[in-house]
Amino acid sequence: MRECLWMSDIVLLETGLELPVKGEIAYFNYFWLRDSCPTSWDSSTQERTFDILEEPDDLCPSAVKLNDDVLEIVWSDGHQSCYELNWLRRWFKGENHGDLAIRTRKPWYSDHYSDMARFTYEDVVTNPASVANWAQAMLDEGVALIQGMPDLDEGLQTLCELFGTVRPSFSGYVFDVKSKANPENLAYTSKALELHTDLPAEELAPGIQFLHCRVNDAEGGNSLFVDATAVANVLKENYPSYFRILTEYEVPYRYTTGCQDVRTKQRIIELDPNNGEVSGINYSQHLADVFDFPQREMDSFYPAFRKFGKMLQDPQYLMNFRLNAGECIVFDNHRIAHGRAAFIEGSGERHLRGCYVDRGELRSTYRVLRARYPKMEEIPSTQAY
Ligand SMILES: [Fe+2]
Numbered sequence: 001m002r003e004c005l006w007m008s009d010i011v012l013l014e015t016g017l018e019l020p021v022k023g024e025i026a027y028f029n030y031f032w033l034r035d036s037c038p039t040s041w042d043s044s045t046q047e048r049t050f051d052i053l054e055e056p057d058d059l060c061p062s063a064v065k066l067n068d069d070v071l072e073i074v075w076s077d078g079h080q081s082c083y084e085l086n087w088l089r090r091w092f093k094g095e096n097h098g099d100l101a102i103r104t105r106k107p108w109y110s111d112h113y114s115d116m117a118r119f120t121y122e123d124v125v126t127n128p129a130s131v132a133n134w135a136q137a138m139l140d141e142g143v144a145l146i147q148g149m150p151d152l153d154e155g156l157q158t159l160c161e162l163f164g165t166v167r168p169s170f171s172g173y174v175f176d177v178k179s180k181a182n183p184e185n186l187a188y189t190s191k192a193l194e195l196h197t198d199l200p201a202e203e204l205a206p207g208i209q210f211l212h213c214r215v216n217d218a219e220g221g222n223s224l225f226v227d228a229t230a231v232a233n234v235l236k237e238n239y240p241s242y243f244r245i246l247t248e249y250e251v252p253y254r255y256t257t258g259c260q261d262v263r264t265k266q267r268i269i270e271l272d273p274n275n276g277e278v279s280g281i282n283y284s285q286h287l288a289d290v291f292d293f294p295q296r297e298m299d300s301f302y303p304a305f306r307k308f309g310k311m312l313q314d315p316q317y318l319m320n321f322r323l324n325a326g327e328c329i330v331f332d333n334h335r336i337a338h339g340r341a342a343f344i345e346g347s348g349e350r351h352l353r354g355c356y357v358d359r360g361e362l363r364s365t366y367r368v369l370r371a372r373y374p375k376m377e378e379i380p381s382t383q384a385y
Pocket residue numbers: 187196197198338
């Protein structure tokens with residue numbers, strides 16, 4: 001057992017050290033400190049090139065000192081590490097890198113249509129600051145409308161690539177929603193589509209969904225959108241045991257065609273690993289497989305599942321609107337449950353073209369663009385003048 005040593009204000013313990021940071025005593029593990037030394041990263045690629053596995057099991061400093069606002073450590077192999085106290089404080093306080101993309105989700109309800117964030121195609125393809133604002137709306141509200149879309153396949157691809165690379169699903173890179181003979185999917189009929197998130201049978205269900213309305217002359221077929229995180233938070237408040245069940249049970253989903261048999265398990269309510277908030281849902285009765293929990297557990301699972309499903313359908317949460325030709329609705333497929341009212345077959349043409357981009361790409365784009373184009377209200381007051 002190593003002795004506890006005092007070096008001015010620093011206490012060296014067996015596995016780490018304690019030091020005062022802004023009036024508090026902060027503890028830092030030796031392996032973490034050595035691994036996080038600023039020299040551990042390649043200066044051009046920013047990838048870690050240091051290998052913590054090469055260090056001895058009893059890694060410890062041979063000397064430490066506080067030099068103004070910098071902690072200096074000399075390790076037993078002679079390597080010297082310097083850490084700014086402000087930087088250490090961020091990790092001690094859990095502020096980490098200060099991720100711009102971790103934002104508070106703003107719940108919305110049935111009356112959201114008039115308030116929904118809107119951008120023109122022309123604006124976002126020519127103005128990166130508008131893409132930052134659009135990405136922010138996606139993070140905060142999970143949905144935005146792009147208007148003035150060109151009636152071209154390339155328009156959708158250009159729009160998607162403002163956020164990231166189009167990612168394929170088991171339907172390919174794009175899909176066309178219009179009724180057709182021998183449909184493999186209910187979306188390709190004129191029937192109503194109940195509220196769902198797309199493709200939970202995929203191991204990584206699609207993140208951001210784009211639906212470009214090319215033609216909508218049919219009678220009926222209104223779009224139905226629900227902020228499922230708002231509904232899940234009401235469930236958490238009023239039915240905590242149901243909420244717990246839906247965040248814990250791994251539900252089987254399956255999508256089969258003549259040449260595909262796609263299966264995975266998903267939690268119906270997803271929690272954000274950054275802050276524990278509800279981040280989304282995986283919900284599709286079309287693609288739910290036979291539930292395979294022990295039968296006794298069905299006694300508690302089904303009431304939770306039915307209650308949440310009925311809450312999603314509650315008119316107070318349901319945004320009901322008509323998507324018009326030339327508009328592209330863009331939404332977080334994990335956060336927004338979407339559906340469609342039936343339309344009258346033969347009453348007119350209806351064609352939506354869709355595709356997906358991962359949510360990680362949206363967040364990456366937001367971090368880069370918001371750092372480049374900060375909003376005035378987000379600039380710290382010391383820099384605003
Ligand atoms: Fe869908």
